[in-house]
Amino acid sequence: MNCPGQLSEWVGLAVTGLVLGALYAMIALGYTMVYGVLQLLNFAHSEVFMVGSFAGLYALKWLGVDQPRSGIGLILTLLVALVPAMIFAALTAVGMERIAYRPLRKRGASRLAYLIAAIGVSLFLSNLFLLMDGKSHLGLPFKWPNIAGAAPVAMPPLLERHQVFSVLGVGIDTMQILIVVVALGMMVILDTFVRKTRMGLGIRSVAEDPDTASMMGVNINRVIVVTFAVGGLMAGAAGLLYGMNFGVTQFNIGFIPGIKAFTAAVLGGIGNIRGAVLGGFLLGLVENLGIACVSAQWKDVIAFAVLVGVLMFRPTGILGEQVAK
Amino acid sequence: MSGTPRSQAESPAPKGPAGLRAQIDNVGESLRQRYRALPRFARWGITMALFILAALLPHFMPYLSSRSNYWVAIILKIGLAALLALGLNIVVGFAGLLDLGYVAFFAIGAYTYAIMTGAVRFTLAQRESLPNFAELIPTFHMYFWLILFVAMGVALLAGVILGTPTLRLRGDYLAIVTLGFGEIVRIVARNLRDITGGPLGVKSIPHPAINVGSVHYDFGLNNNPYYWLVLVLISIVIFFVHRVNNSRVGRAWAAIREDEIAAAAMGVPTVRMKLLAFATGASIASIAGAIYASQVVYIDPQIATLLNPTFGSIIVLSMVVLGGMGGIWGPILGAAAIIFLPEYFRTLGDARFLVFGAALVVIMIFRPQGLIPSRRRAAELTGHDIHEGTVFETQHGVTSA
Numbered sequence: 200m201n202c203p204g205q206l207s208e209w210v211g212l213a214v215t216g217l218v219l220g221a222l223y224a225m226i227a228l229g230y231t232m233v234y235g236v237l238q239l240l241n242f243a244h245s246e247v248f249m250v251g252s253f254a255g256l257y258a259l260k261w262l263g264v265d266q267p268r269s270g271i272g273l274i275l276t277l278l279v280a281l282v283p284a285m286i287f288a289a290l291t292a293v294g295m296e297r298i299a300y301r302p303l304r305k306r307g308a309s310r311l312a313y314l315i316a317a318i319g320v321s322l323f324l325s326n327l328f329l330l331m332d333g334k335s336h337l338g339l340p341f342k343w344p345n346i347a348g349a350a351p352v353a354m355p356p357l358l359e360r361h362q363v364f365s366v367l368g369v370g371i372d373t374m375q376i377l378i379v380v381v382a383l384g385m386m387v388i389l390d391t392f393v394r395k396t397r398m399g400l401g402i403r404s405v406a407e408d409p410d411t412a413s414m415m416g417v418n419i420n421r422v423i424v425v426t427f428a429v430g431g432l433m434a435g436a437a438g439l440l441y442g443m444n445f446g447v448t449q450f451n452i453g454f455i456p457g458i459k460a461f462t463a464a465v466l467g468g469i470g471n472i473r474g475a476v477l478g479g480f481l482l483g484l485v486e487n488l489g490i491a492c493v494s495a496q497w498k499d500v501i502a503f504a505v506l507v508g509v510l511m512f513r514p515t516g517i518l519g520e521q522v523a524k
Numbered sequence: 525m526s527g528t529p530r531s532q533a534e535s536p537a538p539k540g541p542a543g544l545r546a547q548i549d550n551v552g553e554s555l556r557q558r559y560r561a562l563p564r565f566a567r568w569g570i571t572m573a574l575f576i577l578a579a580l581l582p583h584f585m586p587y588l589s590s591r592s593n594y595w596v597a598i599i600l601k602i603g604l605a606a607l608l609a610l611g612l613n614i615v616v617g618f619a620g621l622l623d624l625g626y627v628a629f630f631a632i633g634a635y636t637y638a639i640m641t642g643a644v645r646f647t648l649a650q651r652e653s654l655p656n657f658a659e660l661i662p663t664f665h666m667y668f669w670l671i672l673f674v675a676m677g678v679a680l681l682a683g684v685i686l687g688t689p690t691l692r693l694r695g696d697y698l699a700i701v702t703l704g705f706g707e708i709v710r711i712v713a714r715n716l717r718d719i720t721g722g723p724l725g726v727k728s729i730p731h732p733a734i735n736v737g738s739v740h741y742d743f744g745l746n747n748n749p750y751y752w753l754v755l756v757l758i759s760i761v762i763f764f765v766h767r768v769n770n771s772r773v774g775r776a777w778a779a780i781r782e783d784e785i786a787a788a789a790m791g792v793p794t795v796r797m798k799l800l801a802f803a804t805g806a807s808i809a810s811i812a813g814a815i816y817a818s819q820v821v822y823i824d825p826q827i828a829t830l831l832n833p834t835f836g837s838i839i840v841l842s843m844v845v846l847g848g849m850g851g852i853w854g855p856i857l858g859a860a861a862i863i864f865l866p867e868y869f870r871t872l873g874d875a876r877f878l879v880f881g882a883a884l885v886v887i888m889i890f891r892p893q894g895l896i897p898s899r900r901r902a903a904e905l906t907g908h909d910i911h912e913g914t915v916f917e918t919q920h921g922v923t924s925a
Contacts, residue, residue: 240696302889312888314622314699315845319884322838326878337875461700496715503704510697511689
């Protein structure tokens with residue numbers, strides 16, 4: 200234990216934590232919304248995130264980004280890159296619902312069957328990207344497209360990192376501002392969508408009581424598809440931002456953020472949309488302040504300890520399990 | 525076919541793939557019925573004959589293949605995998621809990637053995653070139669048998685610590701907590717350099733030996749004794765599982781798996797029973813880990829990863845699911861298939877996880893009861909919503925399974 204004495208070090212860690220927390224929160228929203236309507240823990244959500252980061256990467260390459268841009272060019276490029284990242288991620292999420300979960304739902308399968316199918320989908324997707332390395336696999340006569348592969352793929356540098364302003368002697372850079380702004384913006388849009396629109400009402404009613412909702416004329420299948428799609432859109436955007444933040448993406452990039460985001464969702468109260476946001480920021484903060492005193496190698500252990508601690512002392516999370524509210 | 529079993533006579537088998545599937549199930553069912561109809565001594569005889577046949581397998585190998593050593597190694601791998609699959613089956617198949625950190629307990633067993641035999645101390649001393657490192661070379665000894673129990677105890681303890689907060693809650697939490705736990709064990713094994721040997725792993729882990737009076741037997745590098753040890757352990761687990769299945773505990777597990785709230789209302793101590801299943805599974809994995817470490821001599825933190833290509837949590841889960849949850853022969857067949865297939869079809873190699881992932885989904889949709897279904901489990905898993913309580917009404921004979 201050798202905690203730093205200077206305030207600026209603590210603030211620096213807190214800032215990094217909040218930025219990561221914004222990303223966790225975006226992923227956690229997908230977990231929590233799907234959990235709200237289906238009571239399903241969608242393990243494969245981390246792969247939706249991964250697909251989003253790759254889609255964003257190829258969108259940036261397609262746009263010919265090879266050096267940092269600025270001004271209007273930066274904003275336009277970013278918006279154009281976000282679209283495929285979000286759409287491909289949403290398509291992945293909807294696809295897994297169609298192919299894997301809906302047949303199970305029709306049959307009224309047990310929770311265990313859902314969970315096993317979800318882990319199967321996750322395994323399938325991440326290894327699909329692992330195998331797309333431009334070589335032949337499985338004895339098939341063609342070469343697989345060279346998209347991902349085992350090694351990390353570098354993200355084109357869209358944004359130059361430089362300090363914009365400083366808080367208590369800690370520099371805040373452009374990337375950090377970008378992430379927090381995009382994340383907060385999307386969360387506000389999502390919150391409004393769920394609270395104000397007709398479809399949002401449908402989502403809330405299905406989360407409350409699917410049978411009654413169905414009797415009141417809510418098309419449950421459509422609500423579920425929309426829920427998966429919305430979760431996918433958020434995860435896709437988070438995937439692109441996460442990739443830009445760390446400069447790389449990889450076939451297994453979703454695994455750790457996936458577990459963290461789930462922890463965030465539980466921390467805030469699973470099924471609770473605002474809880475997921477709060478949980479995300481809080482978890483990012485806690486795990487980063489935690490490594491101030493111990494080595495950074497233990498960061499994942501801290502997040503995990505938070506999860507076990509929450510489950511032990513307050514399993515309903517901070518804001519409670521208010522379903523999709 | 526003479527002596528048509530009752531179940532086949534009652535309903536004419538439908539045509540097409542569904543009919544073929546039904547026929548395969550009927551063959552299994554008729555075998556099961558015939559076996560049950562035999563007198564007690566005949567059943568014992570068959571069991572013993574199977575055991576002896578399995579024990580002699582390494583001796584038959586030279587007649588079957590010119591690469592007999594290779595195949596004995598594969599059979600040993602299958603044996604270890606089967607032991608793990610039977611252990612996980614208690615957790616997933618019997619109690620209906622999804623444990624995704626199973627390999628963590630395997631790693632705990634392996635590391636307990638490596639630490640307690642002094643292999644870690646030797647590895648560290650050699651790495652730092654201490655003057656006396658040669659004196660620290662761990663030698664084979666009888667402690668293996670003692671450490672096996674210690675490893676079991678450590679995993680039991682870890683299972684209880686992990687399970688107590690999580691098993692009070694919905695099953696999904698266990699899945700994610702165990703998933704995280706697997707990662708934690710790997711991180712701890714990597715970071716606690718002085719205790720576990722760090723990321724470079726541990727080497728010179730000693731082989732077990734028997735040293736009683738005038739009997740001296742060193743397991744050494746030969747695969748056969750490990751295979752026999754695993755075989756004995758599998759037999760013990762099968763016996764245990766068989767007995768538990770028909771006991772109060774087995775019925776409690778079935779009740780929890782089918783409807784936890786109803787089980788609690790009927791006075792089943794659900795948390796304690798789930799904990800029992802979870803910890804039993806953990807200790808079996810731990811034993812398998814200790815044997816594995818003593819056989820391969822070298823371990824590193826990577827054995828605790830989810831995607832460890834032979835014994836990772838997902839692989840073992842695939843074995844249980846493919847073979848059939850809740851039975852005995854299902855997980856064993858699943859283990860054999862999943863270890864054997866990538867060996868036989870080399871092209872599967874890197875793509876095995878892709879195939880297994882897809883297989884998990886397909887099995888859950890089309891045949892959730894697996895290749896060799898346990899009757900009771902099959903009724904629960906094939907489209908009868910447990911929460912609507914239709915299992916007992918629609919599937920005759922389920923309650924007597």
